[in-house]
Amino acid sequence: MGGKSDNTEGSPRPNHGRAALLAAVARGARLSPSYLMLVALATAIAHVGLLMDSAPVVIGAMLISPLLGPIMAFGFGVAIFELALLRRAALALGAGMVLAVLISIVLTWLSPIQDVTPSILARVRPNLLDLLVAVFGGIAGAYATVRREAISLVGVAIATALVPPLAVVGFSIATGRMDFAWGALLLFITNATAIALMATITARVRGFGTHLSPRQSWAQTAGILATLVALAIPLGLRLAANVREARAQSAINRQLQELAGPGARIDRLDSNLAATPAQVDAVVMAPSFSDGLQDRFADRVEGVLGRNANVRLVQIRSGTPEADDARRALEGVIATERTRKEEVTRLRATLARIVDGDGSAVLVDPERRSARVFSAEALPPPTLAALQIAFPGWTLTWGEAEVQPDPAPSAAVTSSTD
Incomplete structure (x- = not known):
């Protein structure tokens, strides 16, 4: 039937x-x-x-x-x-x-x-x-x-x-x-x-x-299940490791808050628990300094992880001009680094477009604030003026001619356009 x-x-x-x-x-x-x-x-x-x-x-x-x-x-x-x-x-x-x-x-x-x-x-x-x-x-x-x-x-x-x-x-x-x-x-x-x-x-x-046939169907089913199990085992172990790492980070945060006291505030806590030894960096804002806080915190971290760890702890007194200055300096460093990365990306993309999208012809050195474009063609003066406005302080090397940063790019551009 x-x-x-x-x-x-x-x-x-x-x-x-x-x-x-x-x-x-x-x-x-x-x-x-x-x-x-x-x-x-x-x-x-x-x-x-x-x-x-x-x-x-x-x-x-x-x-x-x-x-x-x-x-x-x-x-x-x-x-x-x-x-x-x-x-x-x-x-x-x-x-x-x-x-x-x-x-x-x-x-x-x-x-x-x-x-x-x-x-x-x-x-x-x-x-x-x-x-x-x-x-x-x-x-x-x-x-x-x-x-x-x-x-x-x-x-x-x-x-x-x-x-x-x-x-x-x-x-x-x-x-x-x-x-x-x-x-x-x-x-x-x-x-x-x-x-x-x-x-x-x-x-x-x-x-x-x-x-x-029923035999082929059973073989197919067994193969599918075996393959999924073989994949699930290492991935499950990796997920378990991720969960343990998240729990360890939470426990480290609680231990630091407990050691610093109720009046303290954890301003920053960065960790790389996958490293050997583990790396933990922290900044604590507190009304007063606590002697030996870094050593006690390091002992707690190693107790949580069960292995050695490199711990660096910075204490800053809150409610003082020094604390405000330190916080503003930290925020300034973060903002400057973000702006620098965006500027480097924008400069590299701009220079690549000038050479018809050939990114391999552009070499940017962010530390020296210099960029080199390997191109046989000379850079047109209007393009040079536009680059000086868009990227002040950068040294651009185009072929054999070196373009130094203009201390007053707007004035240079005005003369070029005129």
């Missing part, structure tokens, strides 16, 4: 619809020049966005990336045990991964910026929550694929990061940070595997693979 029911459901029209869907899924996993071009462009955009710490730019790279296609095809290939589709998806995904990592390595070598930004750090320590996002995203992506809802796949592409982790892998390899590279690679593997497995489950629920 069951076979008759399957034949009834498998009338020509549904079979035609499923065949058309599988053909569309297979096209999404095709290794072609346009596929490789999109992978290259998405990686370049993601690389720039990570260095700029710009979420919109990184999101744009996710939307351009075609890696979701072969991952979905792999999931559907597992659902129907179609070896040809599995080979095609694996080839396209492997080629895309290798190309993305290589492009990121080359861009890192060419770029004068090799600082680790918060956007990069956010992708080197995946945990169990990242697996959950990938699981839910995979279900949504498979359902959108079956329903032919392309707009939903846009959201899946944003939610399940695929290209940015590969860009971080290349950046980390180029800069010698192999611990970051392994963390980012684990994030990509987690996302890709979870999406593919959820696509397999969704495809089976939607009626794909009904011709499989």
